[in-house]
Amino acid sequence: MELIQAQRGTKDILPAEKGEWSAQSRKWQAVEEVMRGEAEISGFREIRTPVFEDTRLFQRSVGETTDVVQKEMYTFLDQGKRSVTLKPEGTAGAVRAYLEHGLFNEPMPVKLYYLTPCYRYEKAQAGRQREFHQFGVEMFGSSLPVADAGLIAFAHSLFERLCIKNLKLKINSIGCPACRAKYTEALKDYFEQRKDKLCDTCLSRLDRNPMRILDCKDPQCGEVAKGAPHILDYLCDDCRGHFEQVKSILDSIGIQYEIDPTIVRGLDYYTRTVFEFVSEDLGAQSTVCGGGRYDGLVEELGGRATPALGFAVGLERLLMIMQAQKVEFPEPDTCELYVANIGEPAHLEAFRIVQQMRSCAVEAECDEVGRSLNAQMKYAGKIGAQFTLVLGDDEIASGKGVIKNMKTGEKKKVDLKNDLEGQFAAISCEGEDDLAF
């Protein structure tokens, strides 16, 4: 019979050492734990929003004309003929919930974080999947440059905490709608006059997203782009001042950055500060984190005008970098006590002891497939059991047993009838494993 495979662009995340490195659930758990911890320490609280939303939410926020909305959304009619869409990113849902539940009545700023799958109908390649996962944060209610810089600093410390090296921070300002409109027009004029020198893709970019021409890899386009007008020269006084302050705060806390006028987030809602963290340890998709300010979005979705900003980290890409950089992860937990048995009465007793140990938070196992004693011991070795206890007729009769340390071979007598968990705790109480990050 034909096997059904996982959908294109989706990946199974398997336990422990099975599967490719970046698809191992314990690595994901470790990363997620760090992210939650760092977010909470910085005052962000978790929000969980549905995986699917009214399609109009994304059309209004991400923008009708963007690639994401035009050709990458998983949109379908549900049984009630409503158009719903699997979330292509995390911000829209968070803003929707912020408005729907009146979170704007909370003390400002409102700081939220999430870990969520996202869906985009794209052709998969290295670092790009149809189902991928984002860690994101959103902050509502501050228009101050210190919020922009603070958010960037938060991302920065997050990567440091995860022992990720060699990330490059790129920042830019794309101004408010007023200055961006002026700039786009100037840019169009400039390229319009040099149309004959542009490659085909750039010609199509000309009316869709002229800023994209700036980082075309075609050498001839690159030549033309060198002389193009600069967004930073078109910023209004307010936007310029804001950007200057963001930079000087970053300078003052020692965060290195590069001003890159070509970074243009492809989602319509961004204003002013935009930034990304890129890595050379990824394939062509080098951005591991992207974000910025979106001062117009809350109003766009029907709320009171509210300054806001956020960023998202691509978890698959993050894990890919960590793999490339061989970041050490904490050792996985292994079985602490394996209770082997000889014969059926002992099997039952082993089962009882395992239940008892588990209720005291000891990771315990006994035979579940009917193996011989020899095979049980082999199995205990394979799963990395730290201690074993063998039960047979003698132990059941006497109520005494022997616990063996599988690493040292050392054996200790225990009383099976009386406070076994206490005796085991005393035997196994050596140094706890230290975290790798």
Add this chain to the structure above:
RNA sequence: GUGGGUAUAGCGUAGUUGGUUAUCGCGCCAGUUUGUGGCACUGGAGACCGUGGGUUCGAAUCUCACUACCCACCCCA
């Protein structure tokens, strides 16, 4: 949507002038060993050779198509 590459057991692989039963390693199961794992030895299970057609007495091998995966463009996390 457009290009390029790849396809043999769970994983990694051998197999080119087409020729019997498709190789090896790891892993898995069992035995040597119902009273103590790791080592070793022995045995076992597991492959529609990606799918479908064509050439041929005969195809994993030659050929065509399709599909899947990977990579890149585009776009983004």
